[in-house]
Amino acid sequence: METTTRPESPALARLGPAGMDDSLAGTRRWAAGFGVVGMGLLLWGLWMVFFYAPTEAEMGIVQRIFYVHVPSAWTMFLAFGLVALCSAGYLWLRDPKLDAIAVSAAEIGLLFATLVLLTGPLWARVAWGAWWVWEPRLTLTLLLWFMGVAYFMLRGAAENPERGRRFSAILGIVAAVDIPLIHLSVQWWRSQHPKPVVMRPEGAQADPAILQTLFVCLFAFTFLFLSLLLIRYGMERLQQRVHALRAAPR
Amino acid sequence: MPRPGGLVTEMAVAERAEPRVADDTASSEPAGASFLAQVWAVARKDLLLEARSRERVLSMGTFAVLVAVVFSFAVDPSIRARSIAGAMIWVTVLFAGTLGLGRSFALEKEADALTGVLLSPVDRGALFLGKWLANMAIVLAVEALIFPVFALFFTLSFQGSLPALAAVVVLATAGFMALGTLFGAVAAHTRLGETLIPILLLPLLTPVVIFACAATQRLLVGRPVSDVVSQLKMLGAFALIFLFVCTALFGAVVEE
Numbered sequence: 001m002e003t004t005t006r007p008e009s010p011a012l013a014r015l016g017p018a019g020m021d022d023s024l025a026g027t028r029r030w031a032a033g034f035g036v037v038g039m040g041l042l043l044w045g046l047w048m049v050f051f052y053a054p055t056e057a058e059m060g061i062v063q064r065i066f067y068v069h070v071p072s073a074w075t076m077f078l079a080f081g082l083v084a085l086c087s088a089g090y091l092w093l094r095d096p097k098l099d100a101i102a103v104s105a106a107e108i109g110l111l112f113a114t115l116v117l118l119t120g121p122l123w124a125r126v127a128w129g130a131w132w133v134w135e136p137r138l139t140l141t142l143l144l145w146f147m148g149v150a151y152f153m154l155r156g157a158a159e160n161p162e163r164g165r166r167f168s169a170i171l172g173i174v175a176a177v178d179i180p181l182i183h184l185s186v187q188w189w190r191s192q193h194p195k196p197v198v199m200r201p202e203g204a205q206a207d208p209a210i211l212q213t214l215f216v217c218l219f220a221f222t223f224l225f226l227s228l229l230l231i232r233y234g235m236e237r238l239q240q241r242v243h244a245l246r247a248a249p250r
Numbered sequence: 251m252p253r254p255g256g257l258v259t260e261m262a263v264a265e266r267a268e269p270r271v272a273d274d275t276a277s278s279e280p281a282g283a284s285f286l287a288q289v290w291a292v293a294r295k296d297l298l299l300e301a302r303s304r305e306r307v308l309s310m311g312t313f314a315v316l317v318a319v320v321f322s323f324a325v326d327p328s329i330r331a332r333s334i335a336g337a338m339i340w341v342t343v344l345f346a347g348t349l350g351l352g353r354s355f356a357l358e359k360e361a362d363a364l365t366g367v368l369l370s371p372v373d374r375g376a377l378f379l380g381k382w383l384a385n386m387a388i389v390l391a392v393e394a395l396i397f398p399v400f401a402l403f404f405t406l407s408f409q410g411s412l413p414a415l416a417a418v419v420v421l422a423t424a425g426f427m428a429l430g431t432l433f434g435a436v437a438a439h440t441r442l443g444e445t446l447i448p449i450l451l452l453p454l455l456t457p458v459v460i461f462a463c464a465a466t467q468r469l470l471v472g473r474p475v476s477d478v479v480s481q482l483k484m485l486g487a488f489a490l491i492f493l494f495v496c497t498a499l500f501g502a503v504v505e506e
Binding site: 091139143146147149150153154157158159163166167169170171173174175177178181182185 | 429432436439440441442446449450452453454456457460461484488491492495496499502503505
């Protein structure tokens with residue numbers, strides 16, 4: 001731990017219980033650790049995708065995009081779930097750290113939602129013959145993407161940063177309420193999207209090599225997500241300090 | 251057009267009714283009856299303002315009728331209007347409703363009247379529900395215009411299904427206005443203002459739109475009421491969930 005010699009500032013004290021004592025060194029260490037593990041797993045996963053996993057019989061080579069598409073979708077849900085959780089926590093405890101996690105997760109969630117929406121059509125053009133169909137799962141994902149965009153528009157347009165934090169937390173919570181509702185509301189329609197192959201009541205139904213590759217990719221994406229999240233969180237905390245110092249009376 | 255000055259005076263007059271109601275709750279937790287009295291006081295103030303200026307109902311109504319006219323030449327004549335009327339009507343309701351929502355809190359912001367309302371001992375939940383009630387009444391009034399106009403222009407018939415249709419409209423509007431009132435308040439405190447409302451609202455409103463369109467379309471083609479019961483239940487569930495969540499979150503919007 002660093003010892004702090006910096007003078008106390010009321011503006012910094014408002015930043016949270018830790019104020020400036022919070023050195024972020026631990027955050028950086030964890031970010032680097034997760035990043036190394038994630039990159040290692042990703043390289044291993046890439047090797048598996050191209051040299052280990054068999055080519056799927058029906059869809060052929062294009063099926064391999066599944067090893068990027070599914071982990072992206074998983075990371076997207078993880079990120080937006082974290083946004084809702086930290087938003088609720090922020091409105092309750094008003095700890096700027098929770099807001100910093102929420103906004104970092106929202107940004108990364110938006111990134112992975114974009115990846116899902118880019119890799120999906122690439123596969124769909126070959127498998128379905130169309131880039132896009134208005135199908136429950138696709139529509140749901142697109143809506144989630146728009147909610148992510150709205151989150152940042154709202155945050156940026158608020159009259160002051162503190163309001164922006166509150167408003168985006170509100171949107172983060174309402175969006176999280178809405179997502180399962182949208183999901184349930186469209187389940188009665190027949191879905192064109194492939195059914196789950198792993199998480200199903202009667203057990204996994206796929207070649208073991210395909211499943212192993214998928215799991216390595218899932219872990220790789222999860223660790224990369226954690227690493228990105230911590231890096232972005234550190235940046236957000238620094239930014240909060242800069243804003244607090246600027247706003248503080250000299 | 252009403253002058254801004256006139257509006258402020260009206261607002262002050264309308265708010266004079268409030269302290270009387272709020273006084274007996276100043277020291278204690280709001281009990282059931284006085285909570286409802288607070289809700290009614292806020293709703294009454296908004297409805298009184300609307301009754302005097304009629305600016306929201308008139309602008310929303312004019313807009314809705316114009317949209318119906320635009321649909322008449324946007325839609326290919328070979329397509330039977332009856333098969334897409336449910337979607338046309340609800341898109342019109344959404345746009346007209348969104349148009350009016352911006353005014354709900356913009357008015358309060360203009361003369362900084364919101365500060366006055368917040369200083370009065372009105373419960374935040376009661377303030378939200380009052381605003382919601384007033385917005386409901388205004389949008390329902392506009393819908394009472396939209397449905398007959400579409401029925402007239404596109405020769406639709408809702409005969410025999412009017413009670414079910416009324417239930418669909420009320421439940422869908424309840425959910426729509428719960429989200430709309432919350433994000434109307436949010437948008438009023440941003441630089442983008444009313445421009446932001448549709449961007450925030452349209453993705454969140456998806457479930458309401460899905461079920462309202464489906465139910466309206468079924469009633470329109472003469473399916474029995476028993477065919478829309480599941481949609482009615484879902485609309486009711488969404489209205490309740492949105493009302494609960496939005497009432498709980500409203501305090502975080504208006505705090506200073």
